[in-house]
Amino acid sequence: FLSKNLVHKNMKHVYYLTTSSVFGHPGPHDAYYNYFLNLPFPKNKIFATYVWIDASGINLRSKDRILDKEPCDLEMVPKWSYDGSSTGHSTGQSDLKDSDITLLPVAVYRDPFRKSPHIIVLCETYSSEGLPTPTNHRVSSAITLSKICDQEPWFGIEQEYTMFDRDHWPLGWPKPRGYPDQDSKNSYCGVGEHVAGREIAECHARACIYSGMDYDGSNAEVMNGSWEFQVGPTLGIKAADDIWIGRYLLNRIAEHFDVIISFHPKPMGDGHAGIGCHHNFSTKKMRADQGVTEIKRICKILCDQHENIIKSYDLKDGEDNKKRLVGKFETSSYDSCRVGISDRSASIRIQKKVISEGKGYFEDRRPAGNCDPYMVCGLIAKTCI
Ligand code: ADP
Ligand code: MN
Ligand code: MN
Ligand code: MN
Ligand code: MN
DSSP, X not given: OOOTTTOOGGGGSOOOOOHHHHSOSOOTTHHHHHHHHTSOXXXXXXXXXXXXXXXXXXXXXXXXXXESSOOSSGGGSOOEEEEGGGTTOSSSGGGGGGOEEEEEEEEEEEOTTTOTTOEXXXXXXXXXXXXXXXXXXXXXXXXXHHHTGGGOOEEEEEEEEEEEETTSSBTTSOTTTOOOOTTOOOSTTOOGXXXXXXXXXXXXXXXXXXXXXOEEEEEEOSSTTEEEEEEEEEETTHHHHXXXXXXXXXXXXXXXXXXXXXXXSSTTOTTSOOOBOOEEXXXXXXXXXXXXXXXXXXXXXXXXXHHHHGGGSSSSTTHHHHHHOBSOSSOOBTTOOOEEESOTTSSEEEOHHXXXXXXXXXXXXXXXXXXXXXXXXXXXXXXXX
16 A cells, blocks of 8 residues: 555545446457456566656656565655657767666556556656756756745646547547537537547546546536646645646557547647646635735736746747737737736636635636646746745
């Protein structure tokens, strides 16, 4: 069993998935595959899947090793390494002679594919000199968050994504390469003919909850073929950890459905909705009576720093997000920042309920679907120092 500091509150309930619900539609090899999955398995062999962010800053990689017992704390999970010259992590082929990147385990989740006691290990990446690799933004984020831990920072993150068929056309769109009715507004929280990919979202929900993530919910999004899942509200760095593991599980599940997942903020161009990653935030002070004063103060700082901040809210120093933040499709403008009450065209939204109750949280709507939540959480937390 995982020890206290690894077990999250919702891990008390174990939802066992049947093999068939994880591995999608019945295929010709299912019986054969299941035969091997059901082989008697020795108790002293634990699969540990090490997961890390590669040099792209958005794609994840993983590899497996066998441990001889289930770790009961992080210290029991050994460090590992991988060949950075094969993942773009070192600067290229010239680095073949110095290609080892260290994997430092930072969080452990239950493996929903193989089930407990097998585990998924989220890792930070370090160069051979012991420095964080350029896409390891977790270190600095964790340092910032630790500086405000007495303020009890909670994050709730909404991750939107698009599902593509192997022909690179979104799920549910007319084939070949036809367009859905863009003005219908039928897909957001839609059912039946207006949505596609629900089975994947359902498998993903169950996998996330089983894993120990603070999974909070999901809904179909504005553009057909796109969905959202939410994490939180969660204390500190775990919200961003959970988003990365949620992204990993989504990609793994999609493999079984022959589907490709994209977090690109504007995958289908100008005429179609964008893909965001709203970050909701509160501190103890904001959640207490009269907290709205603190909420407004922090929102103002986040707006004042817009020009700087916006460069860290997507994968490409703002270039990707520029295509999404165009003032249409419930987005604000890329060039300016505005705090709005109950306003989904604002950069930062404060709910009406928060104003009437005088406390709660706010929503930064600017981060793009392909942002690094470590960077975003770090920047939001910095405003509280
Ligand atoms: P919407 O789509 O209306 O913006 P969602 O229901 O999709 O809202 O997402 C709300 C997010 O806010 C969730 O991730 C949830 O965990 C988070 N959240 C709720 N309460 C708080 C809070 N006090 N502090 C921070 N985040 C919160
Ligand atoms: Mn090898
Ligand atoms: Mn939402
Ligand atoms: Mn949404
Ligand atoms: Mn939102």
